Amino acid sequence: MSKFLAGLNSEQKRAVSTVKGPLLVLAGAGTGKTRVITHRIAHMIANGIPARSILAMTFTNRAATEMKERVAKLTKKKKAVEDLTIGTFHSFCVKALRQFSESAGVRKNFGICDADDQLVAMKQALRQLRIPETVIQPRVCLSRVSLLKNRLVTAHEYSESANEMKSTIGRAYEYYDRGLQASGLLDFDDLLLYMVKLLEDKKMLSLFRKRYQYLLIDEYQDTNGPQYEIVQRIAKKHRNVCAVGDDDQSIYGWRGADVSKILNFEKDFGESVIVRLETNYRSTTQIIKGANLVIRNNSSRHDKKLKSAAGNGSEIKIVRLDDEEEEALHVVDDIEDKSWEPGSSLRDFAILFRTQVQPRLFEQQLRRRQIPYRLVGGMSFFDRKEVRDILSYLRLIANPSDELSLLRVINTPPRGIGDSTINKALAVAAEQQLGLADVFKRGADFPSLSATAVKSARAFIESLEGMSHRTSGPELVSLVKGLVSEVKYKDEIVRCYKDERACSTRWDAINEIVNMAEIHARQRNDASLISFLEDLAINATDDSDDDDSGDDKVTLMTLHSAKGLEFKDVHLVGVEEGLLPHARSIEDGDIEEERRLAYVGITRAQKGLTLSYTRSRARYGQRAATIPSRFLYELKGKQVPDEVIAASAKMVEPPPPAKKKKKVTRRRKSARKR
DNA sequence: CTGTCCTATCTTTTT
């Protein structure tokens, strides 16, 4: 018997020691899921299974990192740990696509576009199709297309739909993809889709099957179409697949995740071992009781019940405040008080919320009292204008056909290439079937373009091309530095921001990129510009603030990013109709996913849990009365009053603003001016 | 072509 079974309960042992054949682990919140996974991997290695034949896939970088660290701690065989493949689906796919780019039908130097680039690309697609943004908003269109990709529906299939709106989206989908392709870019969804495509190749498929004999998928309930396909294809033959998940924590339905996958596991893989982990070691009985009371209101779920093994504990607190300002005040007060207790540290505390607009006031309060905090997600380092600019330059050097990046920086800093030149150039490019860069380079052939602008653009493009030779690892840092000075970015910052402090923060951000390049070059022996950009796009964990005050900080994050974590003391804030459950979900009648979200929030707490709601809250800058969330009633085991449901439904109805009036005043205003 | 001011829109959630 392996030493990795010691200290586990019988169900956990069964999961760890079942190595061959399909295994489904239904792991409730806090039941030692990660422990089981890491012990299982260590156990496999100890039993002579070659580490390089094990593939473990997670959904977040954080989970992947944690898994790696914990396995490394368990097993003393350093070499084996290095041979393991542990990563997110996305990073696994990128690596494979880069390696087998030809078979996958992608360029070797393909770039990865983030949400912002996607939006720009979609806007372009809609403009090409002459679909006005009033017919369909680019954002909406993009999310629809993304969902289609996540369900493995092609543009072609969708365009054939009889429904007019659907066929419009289908065409946008097609043009959007075409645009990305022309620029040599893949979006996040494409990474998975092309991987599926790669596995359609018989040779490739047998290659991957041979290499990865043992699969492990974390958070199986979050698997979307392409991810499911990838797992299916690789595991189909040897059937050594272990899926770990919890249908009650499925919170990515909007991203194409399909809970039925976890319910149909046995159908998909044949006779399986199914293990249920229901003993919760994380939270007190009080907290688990509340969590169970909430989640039992969902109808489509495996019937199961968590049992706490952590003692009774204190009651869950529910607090009502006047408004969001009071709420922030109260929560931060409470955290400050408790943090004085002996043995308590700031990292024990978390403030969890539904949407990204909520953390602001909490940040304010925390800063006012000089309590260190860490805001996960939200406006990150990579969203800063100067960072995006520099990264666009770099992407352009790595992949000269990346037109999204070219358009972003061609006139930043201003070099006399304005909208009219760009629009004309785009028209010429479409007409002549050329890339935008080629149009500028052969500018003399196109008299419609301004000669001075063309000259400037050409010089710019060629100067970047001149840098494309020095992209290997050791040269990375000097490349980034050289680029920044070549485009005179410092002058641009000084020019744009009069305030000296603003200048220095922005300049610091640029230096941070140089820093990151240095770290990247040091960490990987196969480092290059491409690997650097890839790392930033896929593993974009913004840990730039992990240096100053150790790590002892209060955590602020959304419920989505809180999954998989635990804290001694949790404040779940804004527990109101319209926020949790979110208005949009109420509209769509998709309450169950919101309930799971609440469940995830509740089960993050080990000892203390406080839910708060307000009497009124400002939305869109307008103050309105709020209704306590139905989940609060459920938590107390009470019937949700009909009034709450009714009022909530009413609240969701968007107050139709008097559009007519607005139009009239607008006309009047412009008339006056004229 | 560039800079400024105004306005329309937004608020789910993430790799």
Added chain:
DNA sequence: GATAGGACAG
């Protein structure tokens, strides 16, 4: 209440 993109003057 913020912010990005459009309209307009310089």
